[in-house]
Amino acid sequence: MKCVTEKSEDKIREAAKRVFLKKGFDGTTSRDIAKEADMNIALTNYYFRSKEKLFLEIFKDVLEEYFQNMLTILNKDIDIKSKISEIIDNDFAMMKQEPDLVIFIMNEIHKSPQRLFPDMSIFRQVRETHLKKQLEEGAANGTLRPMQLENILPLIKCGVEFIFMGKEIHKELFMMTDEDFEKYAEEQKEHIKAMVCNYLVIG
Amino acid sequence: MKCVTEKSEDKIREAAKRVFLKKGFDGTTSRDIAKEADMNIALTNYYFRSKEKLFLEIFKDVLEEYFQNMLTILNKDIDIKSKISEIIDNDFAMMKQEPDLVIFIMNEIHKSPQRLFPDMSIFRQVRETHLKKQLEEGAANGTLRPMQLENILPLIKCGVEFIFMGKEIHKELFMMTDEDFEKYAEEQKEHIKAMVCNYLVIG
DNA sequence: GAATATTTTAAATACTTGTTTAAAAAATAT
DNA sequence: ATATTTTTTAAACAAGTATTTAAAATATTC
Numbered sequence: 001m002k003c004v005t006e007k008s009e010d011k012i013r014e015a016a017k018r019v020f021l022k023k024g025f026d027g028t029t030s031r032d033i034a035k036e037a038d039m040n041i042a043l044t045n046y047y048f049r050s051k052e053k054l055f056l057e058i059f060k061d062v063l064e065e066y067f068q069n070m071l072t073i074l075n076k077d078i079d080i081k082s083k084i085s086e087i088i089d090n091d092f093a094m095m096k097q098e099p100d101l102v103i104f105i106m107n108e109i110h111k112s113p114q115r116l117f118p119d120m121s122i123f124r125q126v127r128e129t130h131l132k133k134q135l136e137e138g139a140a141n142g143t144l145r146p147m148q149l150e151n152i153l154p155l156i157k158c159g160v161e162f163i164f165m166g167k168e169i170h171k172e173l174f175m176m177t178d179e180d181f182e183k184y185a186e187e188q189k190e191h192i193k194a195m196v197c198n199y200l201v202i203g
Numbered sequence: 204m205k206c207v208t209e210k211s212e213d214k215i216r217e218a219a220k221r222v223f224l225k226k227g228f229d230g231t232t233s234r235d236i237a238k239e240a241d242m243n244i245a246l247t248n249y250y251f252r253s254k255e256k257l258f259l260e261i262f263k264d265v266l267e268e269y270f271q272n273m274l275t276i277l278n279k280d281i282d283i284k285s286k287i288s289e290i291i292d293n294d295f296a297m298m299k300q301e302p303d304l305v306i307f308i309m310n311e312i313h314k315s316p317q318r319l320f321p322d323m324s325i326f327r328q329v330r331e332t333h334l335k336k337q338l339e340e341g342a343a344n345g346t347l348r349p350m351q352l353e354n355i356l357p358l359i360k361c362g363v364e365f366i367f368m369g370k371e372i373h374k375e376l377f378m379m380t381d382e383d384f385e386k387y388a389e390e391q392k393e394h395i396k397a398m399v400c401n402y403l404v405i406g
Numbered sequence: 407g408a409a410t411a412t413t414t415t416a417a418a419t420a421c422t423t424g425t426t427t428a429a430a431a432a433a434t435a436t
Numbered sequence: 437a438t439a440t441t442t443t444t445t446a447a448a449c450a451a452g453t454a455t456t457t458a459a460a461a462t463a464t465t466c
Contacts, residue, residue, distance in 0.1 A: 008443080026229035027314065030424055040445055045425060052424095100313070106368050107310040110303070111230065113371035123376050150377040150387065151394055158365035163357050165309050168316035173326050174353040184353065191354055195402040199394075211413080233454055243415055248455060255454095 009047045012037045016044070017058050021100040025055050025108060059108065059116055066105055067122050069094070070157075074129035080138065081197050083131060087156050088196075092189050095164035103165045138201075145200055152200060159192035160185075212250045215240045219247070220261050224303040228258050228311060262311065262319055269308055270325050272297070273360075277332035283341065284400050286334060290359050291399075295392050298367035306368045341404075348403055355403060362395035363388075 015037030019028050030051050034041040048054035073086045095102065109116050131149065138144025163170055163185060171181050218240030222231050233254050237244040251257035276289045298305065312319050334352065341347025366373055366388060374384050 023314065024227070024229060024310070026227060029422080031422085041424095042426080042446085043444070046443075050424075103310055103313050106372070107227070107306055109372050110306050110368065110370075111226070113375070117375050120375070126376060127378075147394075150373070150379075151391060154366050154369075154373070154391065155362060155394065155398065158361045159358060162361035162365055165313065166357075167313075169309070169312050170353070170357070172316070172320050172323070173329060175330075176353075188354060188357065191350075191358065191402075195358065195398060198402055199398040232452080234452085244454095245416085245456080246414070249413075253455075 008039060008043060012039060012044055012047055012054075013058065015039075016054050017062070020055060020058055021062070021098070021104050024104065056116070056118075059105075060118055060120075062101060063105060063116075063120065064122055065098075066094075066101060067126060071122065071125055071129065074126070074131045077130065080131075080134050080144065081201060083134070084156055084196055084200070085193050088160055088189060088193050091157055091160045092185070095160060099164065099167070102161050106165070143202055145202060147200065152196075155199075156192075156196055159195075160189060163188055211240075211242060211246060215242060215247055215250055215257075216261065218242075219257050220265070223258060223261055224265070224301070224307050227307065259319070259321075262308075263321055263323075265304060266308060266319075266323065267325055268301075269297075269304060270329060274325065274328055274332065277329070277334045280333065283334075283337050283347065284404060286337075287359055287399055287403070288396050291363055291392060291396050294360055294363040295388070298363060302367065302370070305364050309368070346405055348405060350403065355399075358402075359395075359399055362398075363392060366391055 012033065016028075016033045019032050019036050023032065028051075030044050031041055033044055033051075033054075037044075044051070044054060048057065069090050070087060073083060073090060076083060076086070078086075127149065129149075131153075135144060135147060135149060135152065139146035167181060170176065170184075171178070174184075176184060215236065219231075219236045222235050222239050226235065231254075233247050234244055236247055236254075236257075240246075247254070247257060251260065272293050273290060276286060276293060279286060279289070281289075330352065332352075334356075338347060338350060338352060338355065342349035370384060373379065373387075374381070377387075379387060
């Protein structure tokens with residue numbers, strides 16, 4: 001028994017995700033969501049009780065989406081250079097596929113952190129990955145510069161995410177077209193890989 | 204002839220800057236601004252015609268504030284390692300003093316870039332600094348890895364700005380208190396300096 | 407100091423906001 | 437088919453929005 005027509009609840013959820021990511025919580029109205037979902041305005045509250053509850057539900061999903069792929073890669077049994085390369089490639093792909101995601105998360109958490117951290121078991125999972133073991137072993141046997149996960153991980157992620165979050169300002173500042181930016185971002189990605197690996201891996 | 208009482212227009216401008224930085228354009232109401240400035244609601248429109256016009260004026264100032272110190276450092280006649288170190292220290296100080304500034308700029312531009320770029324002569328100034336000459340000379344005489352300004356500058360800035368923009372998420376993710384974060388950020392700052400210099404400077 | 411211009415005020419404007427209502431429509435159960 | 441539940445609808449709600457009004461208060465000019 002296959003449903004050809006999507007359930008209304010899911011239609012609203014998906015529409016809300018699109019609108020929230022694009023406009024943020026404050027910039028989004030219930031009517032925006034209803035219109036995007038092509039549904040009656042009252043249904044958003046019928047299914048989710050309030051704009052706030054709908055937002056919190058979606059935010060949780062989005063935050064997990066942000067961490068999930070990275071987590072998988074962090075736990076892979078591959079050498080550390082490959083791992084760093086994969087994380088950066090994954091970040092790059094994510095920023096191209098969902099250009100609003102990271103700035104959305106950063107901004108919403110910055111504006112009201114207390115409201116947006118539920119029981120995020122994914123945080124614990126990030127803290128306890130195979131990469132952590134690799135860092136400890138590498139530091140012990142002298143192949144890696146001694147660094148904690150919280151020091152190396154932002155160094156890996158910030159380069160790609162920063163230029164994509166600030167895509168428009170970088171385009172304007174350095175007089176790039178969209179096409180220019182594409183090439184530039186690819187270059188930058190390789191610089192970041194090389195720079196981080198050079199710094200972390202000894203010799 | 205010194206004014207002890209601040210002019211109303213300036214009181215509103217300063218109040219508006221505080222509120223906009225904290226809540227963003229969409230999250231800020233005219234009444235928020237009037238209340239923060241302790242002035243009658245009608246005065247914001249009396250002096251600035253509309254919330255939009257007031258915002259644009261403030262945004263321009265904020266964007267220049269973001270670039271101004273960096274620009275001064277970029278044009279100093281000092282060796283490139285010191286220059287990188289100074290830029291990072293300056294970024295660090297800025298993020299501590301104005302924690303909302305960078306995420307605000309990034310988010311507002313991301314949401315509506317076309318609306319927020321006036322005749323920014325400061326952009327041109329950033330493109331034509333002494334650092335650019337240093338990069339060209341260093342690449343020519345083999346002391347520096349050949350890189351363009353648009354490649355090295357984000358690498359210098361992203362590390363510090365990224366962890367401060369995501370301060371709350373980093374605190375939560377790595378179970379840090381505010382105090383922990385302070386120490387962590389200092390560590391990270393030195394990692395970034397070393398990593399970028401190691402990568403750019405040959406030998 | 408009277409006339410004029412500027413600044414400030416409370417109130418009203420027209421409109422949008424999130425949310426609720428109560429009835430209609432559709433789906434499900436008996 | 438009838439009764440019951442679930443879903444959808446148009447309309448209304450009270451509160452909040454940016455902005456404007458016109459009069460009052462203040463400052464400035466002559």
